[in-house]
Amino acid sequence: xxxxxxxxxxxxxxxxxxxxxxxxxxxxxxxxxxxxxxxxxxxxxxxxxxxxxxxxxxxxxxxxxxxxxxxxxxxxxxxxxxxxxxxxxxxxxxxxxxxxxxxxxxxxxxxxxxxxxxxxxxxxxxxxxxxxxxxxxxxxxxxxxxxxxxxxxxxxxxxxxxxxxxxxxxxxxxxxxxxxxxxxxxxxxxxxxxxxxxxxxxxxxxxxxxxxxxxxxxxxxxxxxxxxxxxxxxxxxxxxxxxxxxxxxxxxxxxxxxxxxxxxxxxxxxxxxxxxxxxxxxxxxxxxxxxxxxxxxxxxxxxxxxxxxxxxxxxxxxxxxxxxxxxxxxxxxxxxxxxxxxxxxxxxxxxxxxxxxxxxxxxxxxxxxxxxxxxxxxxxxxxxxxxxxxxxxxxxxxxxxxxxxxxxxxxxxxxxxxxxxxxxxxxxxxxxxxxxxxxxxxxxxxxxxxxxxxxxxxxxxxxxxxxxxxxxxxxxxxxxxxxxxxxx
Ligand code: SF4
Numbered sequence: 001x002x003x004x005x006x007x008x009x010x011x012x013x014x015x016x017x018x019x020x021x022x023x024x025x026x027x028x029x030x031x032x033x034x035x036x037x038x039x040x041x042x043x044x045x046x047x048x049x050x051x052x053x054x055x056x057x058x059x060x061x062x063x064x065x066x067x068x069x070x071x072x073x074x075x076x077x078x079x080x081x082x083x084x085x086x087x088x089x090x091x092x093x094x095x096x097x098x099x100x101x102x103x104x105x106x107x108x109x110x111x112x113x114x115x116x117x118x119x120x121x122x123x124x125x126x127x128x129x130x131x132x133x134x135x136x137x138x139x140x141x142x143x144x145x146x147x148x149x150x151x152x153x154x155x156x157x158x159x160x161x162x163x164x165x166x167x168x169x170x171x172x173x174x175x176x177x178x179x180x181x182x183x184x185x186x187x188x189x190x191x192x193x194x195x196x197x198x199x200x201x202x203x204x205x206x207x208x209x210x211x212x213x214x215x216x217x218x219x220x221x222x223x224x225x226x227x228x229x230x231x232x233x234x235x236x237x238x239x240x241x242x243x244x245x246x247x248x249x250x251x252x253x254x255x256x257x258x259x260x261x262x263x264x265x266x267x268x269x270x271x272x273x274x275x276x277x278x279x280x281x282x283x284x285x286x287x288x289x290x291x292x293x294x295x296x297x298x299x300x301x302x303x304x305x306x307x308x309x310x311x312x313x314x315x316x317x318x319x320x321x322x323x324x325x326x327x328x329x330x331x332x333x334x335x336x337x338x339x340x341x342x343x344x345x346x347x348x349x350x351x352x353x354x355x356x357x358x359x360x361x362x363x364x365x366x367x368x369x370x371x372x373x374x375x376x377x378x379x380x381x382x383x384x385x386x387x388x389x390x391x392x393x394x395x396x397x398x399x400x401x402x403x404x405x406x407x408x409x410x411x412x413x414x415x416x417x418x419x420x421x422x423x424x425x426x427x428x429x430x431x432x433x434x435x436x437x438x439x440x441x442x443x444x445x446x447x448x449x450x451x452x453x454x455x456x457x458x459x460x461x462x463x464x465x466x467x468x469x470x471x472x473x474x475x476x477x478x479x480x481x482x483x484x485x486x487x488x
Contacts, residue, residue: 018404019105019121020044020212021199023088023180025187025236027207031082034089035072037209037216042068043264044121044212045091048104052117054184055084059115063104085207088182090119093406102143106182109151114183116154116162120147121212122177122197122404126470130172150179163188163235167246174468176255176403176457178228180210187236193250194466195230196403196457198258198269201241208236213267227270230254253466255403256456259444260394261365262405265305272444275305280443281393281435282309282363289433290314291361291389297321299364299376300348306393307363314361321355321362321380322348344375350383359387366394367423367434368407370414374427381428390429395437395461396420402469407460437461 020041024030031053038049049071050063062078064071068091072079090105106119124130127146130153135141139152153169154162162183170179176196181188189210191199202209204222211217214224228234230252233244255262258269265275285306296316298307301324311318325347360380367373377388396415400407410416414423424432437458438448446455459465 018045018093018123018406019119020091020216021089021119021121021178021180021210022212022216023086023119023182023187023189023210024204025086025182025208026238027085027204030085030087030207032079033204033209033220034082034087035068035079036219037211038089038091039068039073040216040219040264041091041212044262045093047093048101049089049091050104050106050119051082051087051089052106052108052182053082053084053087054182059108059117060084061106061108061117063101065101065104086182086187088117088119088180088187103145105145105147107143107145107147107151109155111155111165113160113165114162116151116166117182118147118151118154118179119181120150120177120179121199122175122179122192123402124149124173124175124177125402125467125472126174128471146175149173162186163233163244166190167233167244171247174470176467178212185237188233189228189236190233191228191230192467193231193247194253194457196253196255196467198254198263199228200268201225201228201234208241210234210236213263213269215264215267218266224268251453251466253454253457255405256440256444256458257394257401257405257460260440261302277444278305278393279309279312281440282306282311283313284309284439284443285363285391285393285433285435286310286313288436288439289391291391291431293359293361293387293389295319295321295354295358296361296363297354297380299362300324303362303364303393306365307361310361310363310391316361319351319354321351321360321383321385322376323351324348344372344379348376348379350379352383355380356384357386358384359389360385361389361391362429363391363393365392366397367392367414367427368397369412370423370427373414377427377429387430388428389431390424390427390433392432392434395434395440395458396423397460399460399463401460402465402472403457403459403467405460 022037034051048065049068052061088106106117108117124146130149134152150169154165157165157168159165177192178197178199179190202217202222231247235242259277263269263274267274296307296311296318298304398415400410441449
C-alpha cells in the first residue's frame with residue numbers, strides 16, 4: 001500500500017485515517033495557528049477542513065472541501081476571518097459518496113447555557129443505535145456525522161456545567177474517539193477510555209494546544225507537553241489546565257497501526273518516535289524473514305523507514321528503486337479512462353537503471369486488497385528485476401477497522417481470503433512475508449503481545465476488538481461504521 005492517502009479514486013487500495021484535530025486557547029493568532037496545525041495534520045484527512053474560532057462575542061466558522069492549503073492558503077482570505085484568541089479545527093477523510101458540506105467538522109450548536117463547537121477523530125460504534133433513539137425522541141439531524149449525535153446528547157443533558165454535560169453525553173457513547181470541544185470560555189479535550197486514537201497536549205507561549213500528533217506542534221514552534229491519557233478529560237481555561245477521569249477505567253488499547261502507517265514519521269506517539277519504530281519494524285522483518293538479494297527498495301513513501309531498517313539489519317544495500325511523483329494528486333481526481341488505466345504508474349516509476357538484472361527486496365507497510373501490490377511487483381519485474389521478494393511491515397490485515405480508519409469489508413481484504421502462499425501467487429512475487437504480530441509489538445518496545453490483555457488495539461490483524469461493536473452486532477452496519485454512513 002503506497003502512501004497516497006485518498007488523493008485519487010483509482011488508488012483506493014489503501015487504508016485511510018479519517019480525521020485530525022487541532023485546538024488552541026488564549027493566543028492572539030489562534031486562527032492562523034490552527035490553519036498551520038491542520039496543514040501538518042493533512043495526512044490524516046484530505047477531503048475537507050473546518051475551523052471555528054471565537055472572537056469574544058461570537059463564533060466564526062469556516063468549512064471547506066479540499067486541502068487546508070487550498071481552502072486557507074490562497075491569499076489567506078479565509079484565515080483572516082478567523083478572529084479571536086481561541087480556535088478549533090478539523091481535517092477529515094470521507095469514506096462514502098464524497099464529502100458533504102453538512103458533515104464538515106467542527107460541528108457547532110447553540111445550546112441552553114452557551115454554544116459549543118465539537119470535532120473528533122475516531123468512530124462511534126453505537127452511533128446508529130444512538131441516532132435511532134434520538135430521532136425517535138424528536139431530534140432533527142442536520143448531518144450524517146456521529147459527531148452530531150454527541151451534540152444532541154450534550155443538548156439533552158440536565159447538568160448545568162458544559163463539562164458535566166459533555167461527560168453525560170460521552171458516557172452514552174461507545175467507540176474510539178479523541179475529541180476536542182470549544183466554548184466561549186473553555187477548550188476541552190477527551191480521549192476514549194481505551195485511548196485508541198491519539199491526542200497530545202502542547203504549549204505555545206502559555207497557550208495550551210490539543211492536537212492529534214506532535215507534528216502539528218512542531219510546525220508552529222510549540223512545545224510538546226504530554227499525551228492526553230486514555231479516559232482523560234482536560235479543560236483549558238484562562239486559569240490553567242484541569243484534568244479529570246470521568247469514565248470507568250479500561251485497559252489501554254492504542255491503535256498499533258498508527259506506528260505502521262497512519263502517524264507522520266516525525267511525530268512522537270505515546271512517547272515513541274514513529275520513524276524509529278518503523279525502522280525497528282524493518283529490522284524485525286529482516287530478522288524474521290531474510291532473503292538473499294542485491295538491494296532493499298521501499299514502496300515510497302510509507303515503506304521507506306521500514307526498508308531502511310531492513311537494509312541496515314540485513315546488510316543489504318538500500319536503494320531507491322521506485323521513484324514517486326509527489327505532484328499527482330487532486331488534479332486527477334476525476335481522471336479520464338486513459339489516465340485511469342495508467343493507475344499506479346502515474347505515481348510510481350521504476351528506476352530501471354538500478355533494477356535491471358537485480359534481486360530485489362521490496363518493502364511496503366501493508367497489503368489491503370492487493371491490487372496495488374500486484375501492480376508494483378509487476379512494474380518492478382517489467383523494469384528488469386530478476387527476483388522480487390515482497391516484505392510487509394505489518395501482519396496480514398484480515399479484519400476491518402471499526403474505530404476510525406476506513407477499511408474495506410473484510411471479504412475484500414486479500415489476507416482474509418487467502419493464505420500467505422496464495423497471496424504470493426496472486427501478486428506474483430518470488431517470496432512474500434509479513435512481520436509477525438509479536439515482532440510488531442517488539443518494534444514498539446514491548447517484549448511480546450500479551451494474548452490475554454493485548455497492550456494495543458490490533459483488531460485488524462487479530463480480530464480481537466476491544467470495544468463493543470454494538471451497531472455491527474445489532475445488524476445496523478454490515479461494514480465499517482463510516483462517519484458518513486447514511487442511515488435509512
Ligand atoms: S482495528 Fe487496526 S486500524 Fe483500527 S484501531 Fe485497531 S489497530 Fe488501529
